[in-house]
Amino acid sequence: MEENKGIRINKYLSEAGFCSRRKADELIEQKRVTINGKIPEMGTKIFPNDEVHVDGKLIEAKEKPVYIAFNKPVGIVCTTDTKVEKDNIIDYINYPTRIFPIGRLDKASEGLILLTNDGDIVNKILRSRNNHGKEYLVKVNRPVTDDFVNRMANGIKILDTITKKCEVEKVTDYDFRIVLTQGLNRQIRRMCEALGYEVVKLKRIRVLNIQLDLPVGKYRDLTASELSTMKELLKGSNKTNEPQAKASKKPTRKFSGKNRRKN
Template sequence: MRLDKFLTECGIGTRREVKDIITKDVVTINNKRVSSPKEKVDLGKDVVKIRETILEYKENRFYVLNKVAGFITATEDPKEKTVMELLPKWVNKKDLFPVGRLDKDTEGLLLFTNNGKIAHELLSPKKHVNKTYLVKLLKEIDEKSVKLLEEGVDIGGYVTKPSKVQIINNTEIFLTISEGRFHQVKKMLESVENKVTYLKRLQFGKLKLGDLPLGEVKEVTLTDIF
């Protein structure tokens, strides 16, 4: 792989930006200074540095964000703040996108990747990937509502698949669903004459939010996801 492409793929900058960096004589391949963007990099053998920082090439990248409320799930928007703005500088944002979506006012686990195939598998209705939410409610929830939610409810011309409800207290539950329809959790609770006052995703497939602080990011691997 050409050096300029390698640096770009590592998230260092655009092709033009990395060429400027290379000409400053701060890039080394196996401790040998290089000044041409055409230099070749062997991904399996060569050690590339910018000054003393070793660059690690990753074809596939996966990051988990504990999303903050007030940001929309999109890569860009002319009016709204997007979740991309929550990603720190150390994250390689090149070709990165969120997998699925969380509502603007929803917090919790949001996965980012540059691998479209993996994203498709996680979101495919055929895969039935479970998602668990902490749901705080306006009113107390009763056994009848729990049974209806678990059996499936009509959310406007569509009956949801069976879900799992775990009661925390009268106005808080854990809700696990295997779908991801628009505003699904909110609509499910509305169907049993209740209302969501707070929503946070805790788990997506095998991925768990755990004790990741609000607004923080961690890198994960494919084995963490499947």
């Protein structure tokens, strides 16, 4: 609903899935509809926080699905608790309707994070058993060696578990790409620390089929094509919270052209 303009009562009832606009007009004529306890005239508009009842039953508008991509800056915290964290992602974006982040990026990291009001899609993306890839570009404080790449790719012991095998590729002497299908707390930083490296910069550049293509601090709606592809990738994904295996036996896959970041 547009906060300033409002929408006509018959359209509101239609979009809420209660009845057709024609039927809504009939209900209004029959004085069976109330807005904030008062019987409205034909064409009366509904605004946020208005309460609409039909025959005494509260009618709530369906929430339009929202899917946005956001390039999170360093220093922003991925939390919906706006009372606790001053520099939180919700206040920073200031989106007009309720949304929440899909997963998180720690405060010191930047890059792509998706936000939505669709709880089902959140669960499907986050479950590590679903093997949905998230790609990162990482800069470290020491030269990236073949040994480092191999050990990162084949699993590192952190947080009393062994990370799942993953795709790792050296980019420059101090930069590498990594694709994770699990989301342990500060996983990449902990993996690097276990090998004696320190992360200097960490940027997420892809989630599933969604590529980072935004200036820092900006967001956009997912395109119809992106959303369609993403939902296709998520078909059959498990939405329940199952325990994670300690190690993956799947072979490490090489980077393919379609998974590379578009420059």
